[in-house]
Amino acid sequence: MTFKTIAIALAVGSLAGGAALVASYGSSAADKSGIPYRDGEYETVEAPEGSPLSELISGYYFRTPETRELQDDDFMNPAFIWMEQGAELWSTVEGEAGESCASCHEDVEASMKGVGASYPKYHEASGKLINLEQRINLCRTESMQAEPWKWESDELLGMTAYVRHQSKGMPVNVSIEGPAAPFFEKGKDFYYQRRGQLDMACATCHEVNYGMYIRADLLSQGQSNGFPTYRLKWQKLGSLHRRFRGCNRQVRAVPYANGSDEYVNLELYLAWRGQGLPVETPAVRQ
Template sequence: MTARIIKRAAALGVIAAMGAGAALADYDDDELVIDGVKIATKVPAPPGHPLPEIVSGWRFRSDETQALEADDFENPAMVAVDYGQSLWDAVDGEAGKSCASCHGDVEESMKGVRAGYPKWNEKAGRPFTLENQINACRTENMKAEPWKWESREMLAMTALVGKQARGYPMKIQKDGPMAEWIEKGKELYYTRFGQLDLACSNCHEDNYGKMIRADHLSQGHINGFPTYRFKWQGLGSLHRRFKGCMENIRAEPFKRGSDEFVALEAYLAVRGEGLGIETPAVRN
């Protein structure tokens, strides 16, 4: 059998698994409330949106997984949030500063901040993810070494900052210089990659609510990242999830922090606009 035939057969097998014979496991109507904060997990889709309604991945999870996220005492990612708080207060770098030196109380200064990222950075001439902004603060203001994208420190800090936006609706700038990046992300979302010849849309737009092997397909929104996944046995970034999806379809993944993944993040932020931030979410 030639490589082309093998590739085609694999792709057809995946598509068949997501087709009419796939088991349906649609989302539920439960409401997410964390520490008294009600978080929007389903919002109407605006005119022209590719989805009939916008639904968080939380609603596609089992009752047991939902319960873990709804209780900070049980949420396994809260250990990282606590570590992030210690990093926030710790002096680091040649400038002798901590995050708190400039920003004060994280609960006040970072309130709602995560909901607006990715965000255009005029000095850099490109969109900044939250990770980009954290490292810019470290290198420029604290004169400290940048953190690696998937480091324990970066995940803890993004979880801490993200938590301060719980319940705030995702809403990023869509006009001006951001428009080109969002359009680039949209193009990537609908582009087929890898040996399985699949695009993001094939799973998260065409087949959400279905089971593919042991995975329950959601609409693929990003309002809970960084997210604790049972598969990872820990916290992971959004770009780690992107990379994993590309590897699953046998494609060569882009790097974390690449222009491609930043553009895709921007498009998905627009695609899920109105959903409440859940950080740190819990998923399978």
């Protein structure tokens, strides 16, 4: 505990409001913070075999009551603006083939149930690992003969969230074996690679130090089960790769491109680190 307190003090030392946070962290359990992780009132999922984590915790439990309330209520959750757009696009005919998503996949609730929980996946035709955004754009370019949506466009975000939402509550369930194995290994290497001027790896924050404060921010396990996510900071829905870019920039490293092989590989490794956590898409985070 002493060690932890020192780390917190260092981490929040430059912030005026930091002292109060440090004090309340070490004080009696009677003072509830409202943050489930700190109050010891959170759900865990058993970590998959070989995981460095003792238990899996959704980022939901690291957030304040106000942020969680936005996620809990489908009406208050602003991500549903994009979700509704996704629903409309599902049956919108586009492209040379004169088809919509619904032309092939019909009822989204039936056809997409569980799909979002299983991506990224190995794509045989290209011999590469692809994520859900890329799968959607492949449908557009190949089946619909339509233009691919731009990364981080409202359309691609809306459709990705809409498809993944059909797996809400289902456990994350990616395959890391067979043809996916080499991509998984690359993703793992990325995760532990120190980078940037701050010389930090993903693991520095999200494996070794989750539950501690980095300045005024409570570090989570960096789980991906809620993406695409409405972030208060962004004031809009955003992709996991946008979050990766933000993380990389925070450690003063040059970020990779959205949809790059590096990030898709990392996405698979990260999904496995949360294997079994319920899909929360679209989640709300700070």
